[in-house]
Amino acid sequence: MVVSSTNPHNKEIAIRRRIASIFNKREDDFPSLKEYNDYLEEVEDMTFNLIEGIDVSLIEEKIAAYQEENAEQIMINRARKAEELAAALAASKGQPAQTDNDVSTANQNSQAGFGAVPQGQYAPTFAGGQPRPTSMAPQPIPLGGGDMLGIAGDDEESKSLRAERGARAGGWSIEISRKRALEEAFGSIWIC
Incomplete structure (x- = not known):
């Protein structure tokens, strides 16, 4: 191509x-x-x-x-x-x-018109232009499934593995932490 x-x-x-x-x-x-x-x-x-x-x-x-x-x-x-x-x-x-049936129903509902706002979505206000909630919908769960909040049913091993991989992806390693701790500790020693 x-x-x-x-x-x-x-x-x-x-x-x-x-x-x-x-x-x-x-x-x-x-x-x-x-x-x-x-x-x-x-x-x-x-x-x-x-x-x-x-x-x-x-x-x-x-x-x-x-x-x-x-x-x-x-x-x-x-x-x-x-x-x-x-x-x-x-x-x-x-x-x-x-499911496929839910998608077709959602598409029909989205074509209902200007004033139709799905449950839990924000609708614009006419005075001030700030969005306002149309209902007291629960807060969305993070894409990770909410395991940071202790919501998901993952076992401890998979949580620690995920945390370790996330830390490595961010550039963190145990060796860097140890080296920095030693440098800070020995950097404060004064020799006269």
Whole structure:
């Protein structure tokens, strides 16, 4: 697929979206973190080369071969992502996930007119322009399922693993904390 665009930023976005929809494996699809990181590095190398126009025909052949070999896994991962997005959207609205019948009913209700505001949503006021609540709806639960608030039923091991991964993603490590503590402790010692 050749992306022709006058804006290089749009070209990069289109290429990244295309590659992400094909190479959509997750960390739990691999036996080790090293293999997952190698996979991500290879995907990023191909993406960069496509963006820069380096060996495009060779990379397109690799992509086609990968799609052919992993078609079933690609479709499963796309479906899993769509289900997770639907569940996250429903959770952010404080509603259970919708079925096809619920979606068609919601679409009919949304076409009811200007004054129709769904339960728990904000409607504009006419004096001052500030939104006002139309009901006393409960506060939305965070997309993570509310486990930070102790709402979710996850066990302690998965909570600590999630917290550790989040800390690492933010750049924190125990070694940095130890080094800083030692530097601060020894930095306050005065030698005369």
